[in-house]
Amino acid sequence: EESTRRPTKKKVVAVVGGGLVGALNACFFAKRGFNVEVYEIREDIRQAKVVKGRSINLALSHRGRQALKHVGMEEKIVSQGIPMHARMIHSLKGKQSPIPYGKKDQYILSVDRANLNKELLTAVEAFPNTKLNFDHKLQGWSAETGLMTFVRSDGSKEQINADLIVGCDGAFSALRKQFLRRSRFNYSQTYIPHGYMELTIPPLNGEFAMKPNYLHIWPRNTFMMIALPNMDKTFTCTLFMPFEDFEKITTGDEVITFFQKYFPDAIPLIGADTLKRDYFRLPAQAMVSVKCSSYHIGDKCVLMGDAAHAVVPFYGQGMNAGFEDCIVFDEIMELFNEDFSAVLPEYTRVRVPDDHAIADLAMYNYVEMRAHVNSKWFLFRKHVDNILHFLLPQTIIPLYTMVTFTRTRYHEAVERWHWQNKVINRGLFFCAAGAFFGSSYLLIKNPPDIDKLVVPAEKMWNRLVALRTS
Numbered sequence: 001e002e003s004t005r006r007p008t009k010k011k012v013v014a015v016v017g018g019g020l021v022g023a024l025n026a027c028f029f030a031k032r033g034f035n036v037e038v039y040e041i042r043e044d045i046r047q048a049k050v051v052k053g054r055s056i057n058l059a060l061s062h063r064g065r066q067a068l069k070h071v072g073m074e075e076k077i078v079s080q081g082i083p084m085h086a087r088m089i090h091s092l093k094g095k096q097s098p099i100p101y102g103k104k105d106q107y108i109l110s111v112d113r114a115n116l117n118k119e120l121l122t123a124v125e126a127f128p129n130t131k132l133n134f135d136h137k138l139q140g141w142s143a144e145t146g147l148m149t150f151v152r153s154d155g156s157k158e159q160i161n162a163d164l165i166v167g168c169d170g171a172f173s174a175l176r177k178q179f180l181r182r183s184r185f186n187y188s189q190t191y192i193p194h195g196y197m198e199l200t201i202p203p204l205n206g207e208f209a210m211k212p213n214y215l216h217i218w219p220r221n222t223f224m225m226i227a228l229p230n231m232d233k234t235f236t237c238t239l240f241m242p243f244e245d246f247e248k249i250t251t252g253d254e255v256i257t258f259f260q261k262y263f264p265d266a267i268p269l270i271g272a273d274t275l276k277r278d279y280f281r282l283p284a285q286a287m288v289s290v291k292c293s294s295y296h297i298g299d300k301c302v303l304m305g306d307a308a309h310a311v312v313p314f315y316g317q318g319m320n321a322g323f324e325d326c327i328v329f330d331e332i333m334e335l336f337n338e339d340f341s342a343v344l345p346e347y348t349r350v351r352v353p354d355d356h357a358i359a360d361l362a363m364y365n366y367v368e369m370r371a372h373v374n375s376k377w378f379l380f381r382k383h384v385d386n387i388l389h390f391l392l393p394q395t396i397i398p399l400y401t402m403v404t405f406t407r408t409r410y411h412e413a414v415e416r417w418h419w420q421n422k423v424i425n426r427g428l429f430f431c432a433a434g435a436f437f438g439s440s441y442l443l444i445k446n447p448p449d450i451d452k453l454v455v456p457a458e459k460m461w462n463r464l465v466a467l468r469t470s
């Protein structure tokens, strides 16, 4: 009688990291009725002034939106974002060429990182069964006892346990350090030679200085720059460049000379004086790619978001992939009736191939754009993608479309992309062969009257000789 009345004591889930994925994950677990404790090293960013050194805005796309939708946050976040329906490619001459992403409903959103994090933290707090613990730095964790040790800024320590520990503490995860000590844990990290720096394009006469509903891209092979719009009518530009090139620029004049050579149209938009000042405000930041497996230890601990898979930002998918981690984990929780001993291994089995695929795709984009992509090549590639998709909509789906506008599993999108490339290459081969054999057949069938060809050629030659001697 007593046991049927008293609700089963819901387990405690500790989420380490109150960033984008940790905060969203906390909502997923809270929605399931778990008692959720979030431990975040920083102070509550909703009270803090400015969050330094992080990318100021991000591209939110389908995968991320589906995760937000699951916890009822999609509409609120989308309403505070700016739709980007197309890329706007800036040529060296300053010509701007739009290339649509696809149909009307296929757009990505520019969202403010800090605002998104604040909204998600507030959403966590709205659940009665959650608690946010700021100024809690995870120092260590024992896989044997399950005890986590947190250090506060006053030096005090706390030892805390939980039924499940979810590591969402980012690319340099403290929780993952415990995984590294275990046998058969695979781990790789790659810092790329490029760094990134953020610059701002202010409003022009109170309005956006460029068309706002576009992802502005300045592809210059080794150097790339993008600009995403903000609600305050500014644009946040991200300049990607090798550290060695950042280091070569040491004076304001050298900044201007560099921009005059590669991004001349951006100088009046940013403002020469602002550019000289902001370029030296913060050093260029590093970008790291982290891959690891497995994502779990026993039935006790699981890694998600950048803690599990930090990706270089050349596909705009890092946060979207981390948000999708939350949906996938939740789907498996449903499937295995929240039995952690079954859920965690299944999550690793299902999710590792996909997160590794997007890490590889982002790195591939980086290498491809750095090597080949200037504005002409970018336009050519994307127009070919769109034309082929228009001609064979069920057969040829651009890779960017599968990654950005569908929830096709990342590794399946890569497999389909390889298959599509084979179909296209075969198609091109047969077209070329057909043209060759067709024209040969016509030439044999109706040989040209050679005399008629020779005379005009001779006349042309004589004219050229006369021109040269005159």
Ligand SMILES: Cc1cc2nc3c(=O)[nH]c(=O)nc-3n(C[C@H](O)[C@H](O)[C@H](O)COP(=O)(O)OP(=O)(O)OC[C@H]3O[C@@H](n4cnc5c(N)ncnc54)[C@H](O)[C@@H]3O)c2cc1C
Binding pocket: 016, 017, 018, 019, 020, 021, 022, 039, 040, 041, 042, 055, 057, 058, 059, 060, 136, 137, 138, 139, 168, 169, 170, 171, 172, 173, 174, 175, 196, 238, 287, 304, 305, 306, 307, 311, 313, 316, 317, 318, 319, 320, 321, 322
């Ligand atoms: C330049 C740049 C541009 C990007 N652009 C995009 C984009 O357009 N679209 C996109 O989808 N993604 C983008 N990303 C990727 C995106 O920023 C990350 O994938 C996303 O922030 C990962 O979220 P996370 O919560 O896993 O990690 P984080 O956002 O890093 O959050 C980790 C949290 O854990 C906390 N923490 C860390 N260590 C501890 C500890 N020991 N104890 C307690 N708390 C701790 C941190 O304070 C932080 O709050 C970009 C990244 C960069 C660098």
Ligand SMILES: Cc1cnn(-c2ccc(OCc3ccccc3)c(C(=O)O)c2)c1-c1ccc(Cl)c(F)c1
Binding pocket: 059, 087, 108, 215, 217, 224, 225, 226, 240, 313, 314, 315, 316, 365, 368, 369, 373, 377, 378, 381, 382, 400
């Ligand atoms: C933030 C964000 C959101 N999406 N993308 C993105 C990325 C790559 C793309 O194409 C790769 C390609 C173009 C041409 C040839 C091969 C590959 C496209 C596209 O197709 O528009 C869009 C970015 C982004 C991030 C960093 C840089 Cl440097 C950048 F340029 C864009």
